[in-house]
Amino acid sequence: MTTSFGSAASHQVVQQLQSAGYEAVFVGGAVRDFALGKAPVDIDIATSATPEQVKSVFHHTVDIGIAHxxxxxxxxxxxxxxxxxxxxxxxxxxxxxxxxxxxxxLKEDLQRRDFTINALAMTSEGEMIDLFGGLQDLENQLIRCVGCPAERFGEDALRIFRALRFSAVLNFRIEQETLQAMKGLSHELQHIAIERIKVEMDKLLQGKYPAVAFQYGREIGLPTLFPDLFSSFERLDVYAPFLHARHGWAALLLTSDATPAEIANNYKLSNEEKRFLKQCHEAACRRSHRKFNDLDLYHFSVDVLDIVERIHQVQHSNKEIVTREDLWERKNNLPIQHRSELSFTGNDLLKWSGRRGGKWTSEWISKIEEAVICRQVENDAKAIKEWFLYEISSEK
Known part of the structure; x- marks a missing residue:
């Protein structure tokens, strides 16, 4: 173990509970991460004291989940x-x-937990409490249920997705009996709120090894339940580099027949995620016909262009590799990055043309904006005026 565990405040909470005559230990994912040599976060404490007894020990408490x-x-x-x-x-x-x-x-508390690697506890002095072989499973890089797998997944089918998530985050194998129970009870996932599945998918996609989880998902039959999540990729090894965070949702979209609206609605994506998927879809439609041009670089973020370009290269076996750095360089070399940088205003158009304002004004601002981006005219008020007067006169 290479890192210290918890804060002084968390240790003080444990010590005060013990001083009051109760058992208190650290539990959960933080203990697992500590055993793996990682910096623990989200420190949780379990105790023999009831909620009311805990409240009697401390002056400042909040009832966040007292029913549980x-x-x-x-x-x-x-x-x-x-x-x-x-x-x-x-x-x-x-x-x-x-x-x-x-x-x-404590044993009764730990044996209700999902996997042995999450059923570890630790005292304030740093002594590990391992009643179900969690440390050995960590060493063997194995995800295994506490007790009977069918019972654990029967209690909460979302644990099936949690097993997939841990395989993606930790690159651990799923123990065979646990995997068989996941396969046998995967149909129970249809009863799980999609919001809960979305949370687990987000965490899965943030792991370094999502392709491992997708492979397990296929093995247990999830393409039938979630075809737009687990049926998309012809070759997981090829698409693995793209399956991270929101790029993962974009990859799911771009390698399936689903529309951005279908993915967004099916999995309750946030407004920001919806916008990202819509932009990826639009950029992919353009990329299917041609290479990205300066207007694409101007209108889309490098995040969008990068994921679309990389998936296009895989799908079409492109020999020419366009990197994220290439895209950044081209974008940074555009004449402008935003409309506010243009060297004229709508009032200038009215003055130059002698016309009254109207819909034509915004249309011409867009035309001039594109002309500047495509280097048809320099971003200079005088040059723009000359170009505008020539172009508008040629329309008559």
């Missing part, structure tokens, strides 16, 4: 989640447990 045993403790101006040891009943709505039962045993 979680209290937010404000310590040294730092918010720290403290959750009571618990077990859970069935998940009738496929999202939340019907009932939560508080327990005093």
């Amino acid at each position: 045993g979680t209290v937010l403790v404000l310590m040294q101006n730092e918010p720290i989640e403290v959750t009571t040891y618990r077990t859970e009943s069935t998940y009738s709505d496929h999202r939340r447990p019907d009932q939560v039962y508080y327990v005093t045993s």
Whole structure:
């Protein structure tokens, strides 16, 4: 282990709970990441104290999830989640447990968790508590359910997507019995709110190895349930470099028959993500007929042009490689980067032409903007005036 764990405030929370006579340990993903030598984030604490007992120990608390045993403790101006040891009943709505039962045993709390690598705990002194072989699975780079896989996925089918996500983030194999249970229960994902699936897909696409997750997704039959997510790529190894963050959603779009609106609506994408996909689609339509020109460089971000260009190169086996750096250089060398940089205004057009304002004004601003970008006229007021008067007179 190469990094220190937690903040002074989080350790103080653990120590105060212990001083009050309760058990308290660090749990969850932060402990897993620490065991992997990564900097832990989102520190969570589990305790034998009930929510009311936790609130009695600390002066400043917030009831953020008290129905499920979680209290937010404000310590040294730092918010720290403290959750009571618990077990859970069935998940009738496929999202939340019907009932939560508080327990005093750490083992009972850990055995309800999804995977062994997430069922680790650690004391404030740094002693690892590993009751289900999580450390060995970390060493073996293995994703394995705690206890019976069918029970874990039966409790919450979203855990199937979580397994895929961890395979993408960690580049871990999924243990065979766990994988078979995922395949057998994948149909249960149809009951999961699409917003929850979107969150897991975002995290999956942020991993360094998304192609691993997509391959597992195919193995367990997800192309049938989510054809626009898992049926797109002919060769995962070729498309793997493009499957990161919002580029991943663009790659899913550009390698499928789906429209931007279908992807956006099916997976509840944000307005910003919708705009990005729409721009990628528009740029891809242009790229299918010709290379990107100066107007494309002006109207689209390098992010959009880069992902469209790289996927086009793969799909058409282009020998000529256009890099992101090439696109940046060409974009930076454009005469202007924004309309506000033009050396004239709409009022200048009225003055030069002697006309009244109207729709023609905005149309000519756009024409001059394009002429400047395409280097048909210099971005200089005098040069623009001459060009404009000549062009407008030739329309008569």
